[in-house]
Every structure is written in structure tokens, then in C-alpha cells.
Amino acid sequence: MARRIAILGGTGPEGSGLANRLARAGEHIVIGSRDAARAEITAQQLRTDIGPSASIDALENAAAVAAAEIVILTVPFFGQAVLLKQLKTDWKPGTVVIDTTVPLAAAVGGSPSRMIGVWQGSAAEAAAELLPAGVSIAAAFHNLGAELLTGDHPIDSDVLVCSDNDHAKQVAMELAGKIPGVRAINGGKLENARIVESLTALLIGLNIRYKVHAAGVRFTGLPLKM
Amino acid sequence: MARRIAILGGTGPEGSGLANRLARAGEHIVIGSRDAARAEITAQQLRTDIGPSASIDALENAAAVAAAEIVILTVPFFGQAVLLKQLKTDWKPGTVVIDTTVPLAAAVGGSPSRMIGVWQGSAAEAAAELLPAGVSIAAAFHNLGAELLTGDHPIDSDVLVCSDNDHAKQVAMELAGKIPGVRAINGGKLENARIVESLTALLIGLNIRYKVHAAGVRFTGLPLKM
Numbered sequence: 001m002a003r004r005i006a007i008l009g010g011t012g013p014e015g016s017g018l019a020n021r022l023a024r025a026g027e028h029i030v031i032g033s034r035d036a037a038r039a040e041i042t043a044q045q046l047r048t049d050i051g052p053s054a055s056i057d058a059l060e061n062a063a064a065v066a067a068a069e070i071v072i073l074t075v076p077f078f079g080q081a082v083l084l085k086q087l088k089t090d091w092k093p094g095t096v097v098i099d100t101t102v103p104l105a106a107a108v109g110g111s112p113s114r115m116i117g118v119w120q121g122s123a124a125e126a127a128a129e130l131l132p133a134g135v136s137i138a139a140a141f142h143n144l145g146a147e148l149l150t151g152d153h154p155i156d157s158d159v160l161v162c163s164d165n166d167h168a169k170q171v172a173m174e175l176a177g178k179i180p181g182v183r184a185i186n187g188g189k190l191e192n193a194r195i196v197e198s199l200t201a202l203l204i205g206l207n208i209r210y211k212v213h214a215a216g217v218r219f220t221g222l223p224l225k226m
Numbered sequence: 227m228a229r230r231i232a233i234l235g236g237t238g239p240e241g242s243g244l245a246n247r248l249a250r251a252g253e254h255i256v257i258g259s260r261d262a263a264r265a266e267i268t269a270q271q272l273r274t275d276i277g278p279s280a281s282i283d284a285l286e287n288a289a290a291v292a293a294a295e296i297v298i299l300t301v302p303f304f305g306q307a308v309l310l311k312q313l314k315t316d317w318k319p320g321t322v323v324i325d326t327t328v329p330l331a332a333a334v335g336g337s338p339s340r341m342i343g344v345w346q347g348s349a350a351e352a353a354a355e356l357l358p359a360g361v362s363i364a365a366a367f368h369n370l371g372a373e374l375l376t377g378d379h380p381i382d383s384d385v386l387v388c389s390d391n392d393h394a395k396q397v398a399m400e401l402a403g404k405i406p407g408v409r410a411i412n413g414g415k416l417e418n419a420r421i422v423e424s425l426t427a428l429l430i431g432l433n434i435r436y437k438v439h440a441a442g443v444r445f446t447g448l449p450l451k452m
Binding site: 113114115148156157160185186187188191192194195196198199201203205206209210211212213214215216217218219220221222223224 | 339340341374382383386411412413414417418420421422424425427428429431432435436437438439440441442443444445446447448449450
């Protein structure tokens, strides 16, 4: 059976955007949500948008985790730890988690161009603490705003992937590289997620100051093709 | 008389690189150093490299500050506060300070791809605390590595400029825009320097992982010409 990718928080703009792009790339997607009925509405909408080739199911979060080999976390930061504690016994060994969470100050009523200080250093490292042994984690996709993820146009932005686990890093880089235009960049250890997460706050600030919706980032001087 | 730009720490690779680029753009440069004789050696080398058009003088730091309208700080983070305290009575009202400092963990024996936590949030905000009223500050140039600043080739990187002062921001953006290839980007308030500074640690990590010397960064999706 082909691998399945669960997207927790998949009914939100970032999660459904990633579902859209990865389903178009031929991946089998499971939209995860607290509410399976809401997940099904998003899945149905995506199937309508993409057409009959799309493989997109919908399940409640815990069932989505149990059904998938790869789990992408796209829930807001204030819900991340609570969700991971709830899922504690649902993980299968070998699952790869890809965390996209950005701890924006908006989570505590602040500005979306400011960050919350996270004790562990980053949302990704906070998530890593709440996963059982045998489940690996990479941080990726933070810098692709929801607007960029709609439709099927090429995206003019790189994706930095940070992980302490070679397999998780490779899986996340492979998925990022399947989105047209996106270049996957090795962002080093998981601890570097703190910089990559904060880059999102900077991009949100650029969107506000330049009155655009889809600022992105490219790295130059690297021996990688565009 | 034309304005003069003092570059404190101008004998180091970042400072002499900026001196090289700004002198080539027609600016009048003063290399500042603890040791006026060392500053003169750097100035002489730059004049030889650039040719007779270059206007580059050399002075001890305090004299350089007194002689200039714009002061660029390129000293290592561990020397920044000490230097600014020494210069306390040397500033003229109206001076624009441009801080390029990155608080890399290397300053305390750590890795150059990690950052030190600075109480004020960033090296630039720490510097701002040590400047008298009437002296304004912008943060810029962090992401242009010394290697990129040599010679006169176009640089494939943007420069984010952060400041709470419109005049200082405008001066720093104007100077950044004088370097061939560089695009000046409005990085918002001075507090955002914490993100821009940390981006340098990320670029250093990319240089290490991809075995290059001149990783840079471009922002996409903005209504600005390349």
C-alpha cells in the first residue's frame, strides 16, 4: 500500500494548502481534525478543486495518525502541545513527523510579526519532546504562507528543512521538492528551526509593509539548481 | 564638504569589505580602529586595490566618530558594548549609526552557526541603549558575508534594514542600494534585527553544509525590482 500522509490541522489554511500541493504531487493525503466531519468537508473541497486524481481522505486526528506513515503538524502553536499529549499512545514506531508550527506572538494576542520565546528554543523542539522514541521529526514548510500554497502555480520560495534524524530530513526534503518551484534546502539540526520559524514572522512583516500576501525567500550562492 | 562614513572595526574582513564597496560607490570613508596605524595599513591597501578614485582615510575610533556623519559598527559582538561606552562623549548630534553586529556564539567559544541570547533582543538594540539622544541607529548589512564584499562583482543578496528612525533607515537603505546587485529591503522596526542577525547564523550554517563561502538571501513576492 502506498504511504499515507496525515495533515493534522488540515482544515486550516496552511494545512489544506499543503494537502492541496502534496495531493497534486500524487501523495495519498489524510486530512486530520478534531472533528472528522469538518475534515471531510475540507477533503471534499480539495477533491473538487484538484479533480479525480486526488487521493484525499478525512479522519479524526488520532485515527489519522494511526493510518499514516508521515504526519504533518499544521495546528496553531497554542494547540500544539495539547494535541501531542492527547496523541501520546497513538503513534506507530517509524512515523515521521514534519512540524510546520511557528510560535507567533499572535497566539497570545500579540503581533503576527513578533515571536513568542519557546523554552525549548523552537516549536519544533517543543514538539520533539512530546513524541515517543521511534518517532522522528523534521521541521519544514514554515516559510510557505497559506496564500502561496493555493492552486498549482510554481512557488518562488525555498523550504529549509531542519532535523537531527537523517531519514526524517530526507522525507521532508523529498516532499518539499515535489511542490513546483520549491527548492528543499538542508537547514541543519532541528535546533535551527528557531531561526527558520522566526523567518516566518519576518516574512509576515514584509507582507504587511509591502502590502503583498506571498513574500517568500530564496537562498543564493548554493550549489543547487533553481 | 561631502559626508564621511566612519567604519569602526574597519580593519576586519567585514569592515574593510564594506569600506571597499562603499568607496567604490563614491563615498568618503574613514577606517576606524583602536590603532590608527593599523587603520592606515587597511586604508592604504584599499586605495591600492580600488585606485586613485578612492577616498579612504584612517583614524583612531574616537577621532573617526568625530570626523563622520555616518558611523558603521563592524566590531565583533564581544567588543561592541565596551567600544560604545568608550565613545560615549564623542558622538555628534545627528550622527547615523549603522550596526552590522551579529551576536554569534563564537564570541563565547561556541559555534558560528549558533547565536548568543542578548538581553535586549539583538545586538542592534543593545547598541541603541548605549547611544546618546540625537544619535539614531539602523541595523543592516548582517547578511553580506565578508567574502561577498571583496572586489566589485555584483552581489546576489538583499539587505534588510531595521530601524525605529526614518532618517537612519533611509540612509542605510540608500547605502545598501549603492552596492551592485544588492536590493535594500525595509525590515521594519529595530527589534526585527534579532531575526535578521540570526539569519546570518543560518547562512553560516549553509556555507558549512554546502561547502561554499558566500551564501546569501533574496526575498520573493515583493513589489521591488531586482
